[in-house]
Amino acid sequence: MFMKxxxxxxxxxxxxxxIANSLSAAGNKVRVLSRSSNDVWDENIEYRQVDVLNEMPxxxxxxxxxxxxxxxxxxxxPFQSLSENDYLNDFQINVIGAVKTIKTFLKALKKTEGSSxxxxxxxxxxxxxxxxxxxxxxxxxxxxxxxxxxxxxxPKVRVNCIAPSITDTPLAAKLLSNDEKxxxxxxxxxxxxxxxxxxxxxxxxxxxxxxxxWISGQVLGVDxxxxxxxxx
Numbered sequence: 001m002f003m004k005x006x007x008x009x010x011x012x013x014x015x016x017x018x019i020a021n022s023l024s025a026a027g028n029k030v031r032v033l034s035r036s037s038n039d040v041w042d043e044n045i046e047y048r049q050v051d052v053l054n055e056m057p058x059x060x061x062x063x064x065x066x067x068x069x070x071x072x073x074x075x076x077x078p079f080q081s082l083s084e085n086d087y088l089n090d091f092q093i094n095v096i097g098a099v100k101t102i103k104t105f106l107k108a109l110k111k112t113e114g115s116s117x118x119x120x121x122x123x124x125x126x127x128x129x130x131x132x133x134x135x136x137x138x139x140x141x142x143x144x145x146x147x148x149x150x151x152x153x154x155p156k157v158r159v160n161c162i163a164p165s166i167t168d169t170p171l172a173a174k175l176l177s178n179d180e181k182x183x184x185x186x187x188x189x190x191x192x193x194x195x196x197x198x199x200x201x202x203x204x205x206x207x208x209x210x211x212x213x214w215i216s217g218q219v220l221g222v223d224x225x226x227x228x229x230x231x232x
Contacts, residue, residue: 003026003027003028004023004028004029004065004066005028005029005030005031005061005063005064005065006023006028006029006030006031006064006065006066006067006068006208007030007031007032007033007061007064007066007067007068007105008020008023008030008031008032008033008067008068008070009032009033009034009052009067009068009069009070009071009097009101010033010034010069010070010071010072011030011032011033011034011068011070012032012034012035012036012037012038012047013036013038013169013170014070014167014169014170014171014197015070015120015164015167015169015197015200015201015204016032016034016068016070017032017038017197018197018198018200018201019068019070019200019201019204019205020032020042020045021042021045021201022198022201022202022204022205023205023208024042024043024044024045025042026205027044028044028065029044029046030042030044030045030046031045031046031047031048031061032045032046032047032048033048033050033052033057034047034048034049034050035049035050035051036049037049052071052097052100052101053092053093053096053097053100056100056101056104057104058104059104059105059107059108061105061108062108062111063108063111063112064105064108064109064111064112064115065112065114065115065116065208066109066115066116066117066118066208067101067102067105067109067115067116067117067118068117068118068204068208069097069098069101069102069117069118069119069120070120071093071094071097072093072094072120072122072135072139072171073089073090073093073094073135073138073171074135074171074172074174074175075089075090075134075135076131076132076135076175077131077134078130078131079131079133082133082134086134087134087137087138090134090135090137090138091137091138091141093138094135094138094139094141094142095138095141095142095145098119098142098145099145102117102149106153106157109156109157110153110156110157114158114210114213115156115157115158116157116158116159116160116207116208116212117149117153117157117158117159117160118160118161118162118204118207118208119142119145119146119159119160119161119162120139120142120161120162120163120164121139121140121142121143121146121161121162121163121219122135122136122139122163122164122165123163123164123165123221123223123226123227124136124139125139125140125143125163126163126219126221126227127226127227139163142161143161143163143219146159146160146161146217146218146219147217147219150216150217151217154216154217158207158212158213158215158216159216159217160207160212160215160216160217160218160219160220161218161219161220162200162203162204162207162219162220162222163219163220163221163222163223163227164195164199164200164221164222164223165189165194165195165221165222165223165224165226165227166185166194166195167194167195167196167197167199167200168182168194168195168196168197169197176194182194186224188226189223189224189225189226190224190225190226190229190231191224191225192224193224194224195222195223195224199222200222203220203222207220
């Protein structure tokens with residue numbers, strides 16, 4: 001008998017896969033919805049190939065303990081070179097995809113005591129970084145969505161958001177393509193390294209758990225100290 005049931009969108013690699021593995025290792029049933037598969041799944045993980053931006057599947061789950069929406073974008077270019085389509089595409093991935101997903105599974109979440117939703121932002125929303133105008137705009141909307149939904153869905157469903165700094169995942173592969181780039185990026189952080197998927201997954205697993213039952217509407221920075229610390 002599984003302890004709980006979770007759905008992770010974008011869980012075939014990086015942070016999403018790390019969250020799926022963490023939840024599965026704890027004896028939970030995990031359904032991963034993703035465009036691609038890693039072909040190596042734990043026995044507690046059910047994979048379904050789907051692009052939620054274009055084809056949201058019917059929900060066949062009567063109850064759901066947690067929903068995690070992981071898809072994101074890293075579209076870093078000078079403001080003058082960003083087109084309107086860049087902003088629209090980033091908004092579609094980061095915000096509209098999350099909205100569609102939540103609408104699909106909300107009924108099942110509301111039926112389950114202590115259920116939780118996790119969304120993802122970026123340290124660049126609060127920090128302000130050059131070349132992040134498009135992605136920070138859409139992720140800022142994710143933070144607004146988090147707080148609005150947390151208020152609307154309380155006390156039935158908790159909604160929180162994680163705002164990482166750069167993490168060593170396939171999404172960031174071009175920015176961290178060799179050891180020198182990883183070292184330079186790590187040096188920008190007070191804790192002197194880039195993030196690992198497990199760093200973020202451990203926080204997500206906590207927010208989904210009963211240990212976080214009094215936490216909702218929060219944006220948590222998992223960013224090596226970048227958003228809060230100014231080393232001398």
